[in-house]
Amino acid sequence: MEPSRASRILHGLGPAMPWPERRDVLRSTAGLAAGVLFAVTAGTLSGFAPELIAPLGASALLIFVTPNSPLAQPWSVIVGSAVSVFAGHLALLAVPLPWAGALAVALAVLLMVGARALHPPGGAVALLSAIEGVEHDPWDLLAPMLVLLAAVIAAGMLWARLTGRHYPLRDxxxxxxxxxxxxxxxxxxxxxxxxxxxxxxxxxxxxxxxxxxxxxxxxHRFRALTCGDVMSSPPIAARPGERLPQLVARFRGNAIKSLPVVDSDGRPLGVIQPGEIIAALTSADPGRRHQTAAQLMRADIAKVPADLPVGALLHALADDGPQIVGVMEGPRMVGVITRTNVITLLLHHDEDWEVSDVEDRPRARLDEGRSSPEAKA
Structure with missing residues (x-):
């Protein structure tokens, strides 16, 4: 049943933010209190204006609670607040209060956007500047404010470093x-x-x-499919004692890009890449041409259990990670998954597959992709 217009309106008036982790709340609020304390102490020593406390608190909240927001970055904090001071005084020169207050906030937004330094507390700074500008020079407000903001930014950087967060923004x-x-x-x-x-x-x-x-x-999309459903099986593999000519023949005969090495019980020992074969064939050392699979392999083959959902593996194969992953049932490797398997899965996977279809349709579709030697790579 579609919700009524009234329920949609009421829903829109409710909370829009998800519940944060308790650790993040405690970490942010503790840092916020420490940062404000540090900034106020620095401002007191420099003779700051007490009316700056309100916009300072708003800036500190952004820095410590939403440190990844562009609104909280040092450029936005410093430049946005600085132009807002002058926006207040310019507005006061143009029109009297209370009109100057409204004009100051609007002008501050234009200046901050133009400087790519939007900082919400700048609106409060502009309004404060218009009100205080009757009696003060803009520099009387700007100098102590910059001291306070520099202090709270420094505190924010230190706190982020201590708590494992990123401030300023990630590069x-x-x-x-x-x-x-x-x-x-x-x-x-x-x-x-x-x-x-x-x-x-x-x-x-x-x-x-x-x-x-x-x-x-x-x-989510491939939750019904496991690594065992999409693997190439049985795996093309070498034994530790096989020598270079046999290994070359395996690469040529199967058009594979990686060759696992397994023991007599099917337990994976490592993997051989074409680069190792080429290096051995082109080496000036004649002894390298008699090396065995155990000498050429890298003992770092990636392994996953056969019942692991294949969606959990897509990220690793999409990155510059392993070219091949061994699929395990206990200590024994029963198949391999390669990027070719994943491409075949993405090309032939239907959105309307059901969990009950896993044993039949996905396996049949994937077997089509294995008919060529490259599918075994």
């Missing part, structure tokens, strides 16, 4: 999610502008959210 070059999405920072910024979210979210955090949502969607 997109340091976030792996940006590379995963294949989008440039400028393209992420354009999306934020397009959806009018530039004041609420940074490009790096947008990338992290989209990447996390993609992973969650994959887990």
């Amino acid at each position: 997109t070059s340091e976030v792996g999610a940006v590379q995963r999405l294949g989008l440039k920072p400028g393209q992420l910024q354009a999306l934020l502008v397009r959806f009018r979210q530039g004041a609420n979210l940074g490009a790096a955090d947008l990338a992290r959210l989209v990447a996390a949502a993609t992973d969650e969607a994959a887990r």
